[in-house]
Amino acid sequence: MASDATGAPRAATIHEVARRAGVSHQTVSRYLRDMGPFKPATTERVEKAIQELNYRPNMIARSMRTRRTGVLAVILPSQVDAMPTPTLAGAARAAHAAGCFMEISVVDGTAQDRASRAVELMESGRVDGVLSLSALPGLRDRPKGPGTAALAVLGQFDDDLRGIGPLADASIMADIVKHLAEIGHRNFLHISGPQDWTSARARRKVFEETVAELGLVSCGIVGGGWGPEVGYSAISELAPGSTVTAVVAANDYVAMGAVRAAHERGWRVPQDLSVIGWDNLETGRYATPSLSTVAVDREGQGWQAMSRLIALVRDESSPLGSPEANRLILRESCGPPPT
The missing domain is CATH 3.40.50.2300 (Response regulator)
Structure with a gap:
């Protein structure tokens, strides 16, 4: 663990990892994103520096074991005023429960623009999976493969973030x-x-x-x-x-x-x-x-959507069934008609 001028512990930086390993910070970055190949000696020095400096320990420990980043991206149309907050909250809870981080990518333009951005993210090496809550032309669900992230495409929202499905x-x-x-x-x-x-x-x-x-x-x-x-x-x-x-x-x-x-x-x-x-x-x-x-149950729909993506990332069976979308609640405003 690195320390500041007063001796108090602080998080190490990628530059400190690079200096200790005797490589460039670009090399460390590429290593963290699994963008090799690397010489065995380089891999050994980088891993040793990461461990000694305790650099992002949870994420790095997992990455070393699984070659996964633990990051899941959600792509949305750029309708900020209509942001589906409950659905995103459910998706975030599912990601957290699986030990992952969720990030949101808001994309201006058309559905084709979102599809292009999804491909960019899938090939970037920095995310394990991409979830789109609206249709992406020419793209459909696919599991995580060598050099690409998993993709889950759902029909829960249209291009204006209005609920469908x-x-x-x-x-x-x-x-x-x-x-x-x-x-x-x-x-x-x-x-x-x-x-x-x-x-x-x-x-x-x-x-x-x-x-x-x-x-x-x-x-x-x-x-x-x-x-x-x-x-x-x-x-x-x-x-x-x-x-x-x-x-x-x-x-x-x-x-x-x-x-x-x-x-x-x-x-x-x-x-x-x-x-x-x-x-x-x-x-x-x-x-x-x-x-x-x-x-x-918008949160339940978000949870289900993210769980589907996580299953694709891990090459597991998708969760069976889906949450009950709607439930009638009867309260005081409803009663028999006048006689």
């Missing part, structure tokens, strides 16, 4: 409508999200199909946004004699706007109007009334 699964919408019908509701309103989102289109489609299948009454599909003002306007603009008793909203923000508008109209929730949202925001749990909603 499991994150856009709307099958639970049928369960929502069926539950409301079972407790007596017949007249439904869907306040939808923007229809350029796969998830919003899927929820609308399942809503329409289930209402028709059960012989219920659709009082319309309105909205087209994700904000509370969308739900507020939808309920405020209902005719005075509206027969709607059940509202399924695009998300919790929309649902909370709908509840506010109902309150201003003198309608009680859930005695006069039942409202169900989507996404399970923490604020909905503490609202009055507490909001019925759909919990979306």
Whole structure:
């Protein structure tokens, strides 16, 4: 371990390793990235210097044993405002549990630009695996090979970081409508999200199909946004004699706007109007009334995605199954219709 001017221990640098081994720092860097070949004597001197200086001990010890860097990269489109934080958090937890580091590479441009960057990373020698949460033209899953990193390509997000695949699964919408019908509701309103989102289109489609299948009454599909003002306007603009008793909203923000508008109209929730949202925001749990909603396991999807990459890096079988994407949570905002 190196020390500073006061004698206190500090982390050694790559230049100190190079000086002790009698080689250039470029040689040490190439050795750490497994970019040989090297003469046996050079390898011996570099390994000895690393051990004596305790240079990045955990990473280096593993690299010496496995020729792996322990670094996993996640490639994302450059939509910073739409960063899928819960999904990335789940991926990071999976990487940490496997003893790896996760880094994020945000790439400007098209899907082809991301594909090019993925190839660069795979051939750089500094990462063991690359995970793309959106499609990469011409690329698909492949295990780690000699001189290249593993690659996992998932269809969880589109080019604008909008959820697709499991994150856009709307099958639970049928369960929502069926539950409301079972407790007596017949007249439904869907306040939808923007229809350029796969998830919003899927929820609308399942809503329409289930209402028709059960012989219920659709009082319309309105909205087209994700904000509370969308739900507020939808309920405020209902005719005075509206027969709607059940509202399924695009998300919790929309649902909370709908509840506010109902309150201003003198309608009680859930005695006069039942409202169900989507996404399970923490604020909905503490609202009055507490909001019925759909919990979306974005962290679980991230964990699953990273676990798939780790299996490719280690040449192991991919984890079986996948986490339940959506789960209905019934709270105070949902009840039988007025009699």
